[in-house]
Amino acid sequence: MSDRADRWWLVAGGLFLLLSLLIGASIGPAGPDSWRVPLALFDRLPIVGIDSGVTDAQWNIVWQIRMPRVVLGALVGGMLSIAGASYQGVFRNPLVDPYLLGAASGAGLGATLALTIGRASSATWPVDPVPATAFVFAVGTVLVTYLVGASFGGNRSGITLVLAGVAVVSFTTAIQTFVLQRNLDVVREVFQWILGRLSGATWGDVRLVVPYVAVSCIVLILFRRKLDVLRVGDEEASTLGMSVPRTRMTIVVAATLGTAAVVSVSGLIGFVGLVVPHTIRLMAGASYRRVVPLSLLFGAGFLVLADVPGRMLTNPAETPIGVVTAFIGAPFFIFLLRTRQIAR
């Protein structure tokens, strides 16, 4: 439980992420030999000069196609995991994921509407309306949840907020289903969006989400100790001098903003936000002092790695990353749960 152990875990998380990024950048169906890619990347660092033997055309594949996808994967995975950890802490509920208050269903509705109404007329627009609409609807839906929850006195206990979330999510999903059912021609597109994907990611996508993810993560990391205080209950947290409603609101806003941003570019990648924080707890202990920053690092690395098989299994179509995360993650999580239970 010491500070030194905290630091070692951070180093381990950093190394895991770095390694995942290198693996992610090195593997792909086209491009240079895998072992040359790390060399080429090191070669680009200042004062380093290595002859990697990678041609300019190959480098373009690495830098313009693979790297944006890898970096976006890290941002999405890290953001969903840190948001999941924070949501679980703030609601003292281990089954909570970052989509709890409607970020996902709102984004889904927004994307559906954009694809239904806007596609044809927006072909000439300077920005793609789908992520923008998804983001606006995600934030809007969570806001509605918050207002509904607060009207029941939801600021005092998290449970009314969770219940409001359940109601609002069903409502938005119902609207989405209704719209889809009347526009069957976009079902395939919407379904693909919902399954989540990182393919076709550009540096533009990365630039779009970085500010939100950065602000959100900084706030959540600064609030990690407050999440530990919340573990003893709202009342005791308040007798320990913490303003519980304000803290809860700040954490929820930060986690939601980051989640909405990544969901709007990557679709709904499930499982990561729920299971990464739990895996960290099983490995490194339950203190949010560790769980919050480690969720960011390990979640980022995990999604980058989970994207690798998806890129290789492209026949007949690329395997959606949400399928891969669950396919690898679920057995691993069960394995970890079992070994830990035996160890205790």
Next chain:
Amino acid sequence: MISCRGVAVSYKKHDALLPFDRDIAAGDWLGLVGPNGAGKSSLLRAIAGLVDARGLVSIGGVDLSTASDRERAQLVAYVPQDPLLPHDMSVFDYVLLGRTPYVGRFGLLGRSDRGITSEMIALLRLGDFANRYLGELSGGEQQRVVLARALAQQAPVLLLDEPTSALDIGHQQQALELITELRASRQLTVISAMHDLTLAATYTDALVMLHEGAVVADGAARDVLTAERLGDVFHVCVSVDIDEEDDTVIVVPRRGFPVSDATALS
């Protein structure tokens, strides 16, 4: 010194505590007794700032209604009846939470916070448990951990809601002896709600008996705990013995109905 002026608590239209006035001198231990729902917890929660209360509470001249959450937590530590103990939190991390009112803007704890935490763990003889998880401790050990966390707040006032209700008689006595010891060494003012009347009489300096939100008696244990009053307030048949040698008040339950109820039944 704690001063309560017209402190009253209502939940919706029900009055849980009628206006309460009293001063408690620094270093005193005041026991609150009375049946379930008498207003003991409401009074403690009002002082701790957990319920919207009317009236005024001040500690050492500081009006708590104008104090921030942090300032209040530096003045009052509160141990609830049934604290929530995360089973996978270590003893050290839990006691460290007591330093929350002193945490800086960026959520960082200083070396002194860790030092004070270790000191409290040693003081409550928990040194061997520092790295254990809360879920692995016995009831008595958990009680000491909760006390350690409250003491780590270094507040001059300690509020205890039924501090020993979950403990066996041996651990009850140990916990109360410990509080007595700490009170003397740390100059603590203690207010505790207690169910066991004999223990309340033995350990506190004075008792306040509450009934339906109102004070029905206030003073030394031997004056407050009379068989007749206990019969009226608790609807119980007891005899009260006083050990003249050391002035200990002993409340003994007896068979039969209290006088008031016996007449009602017949």
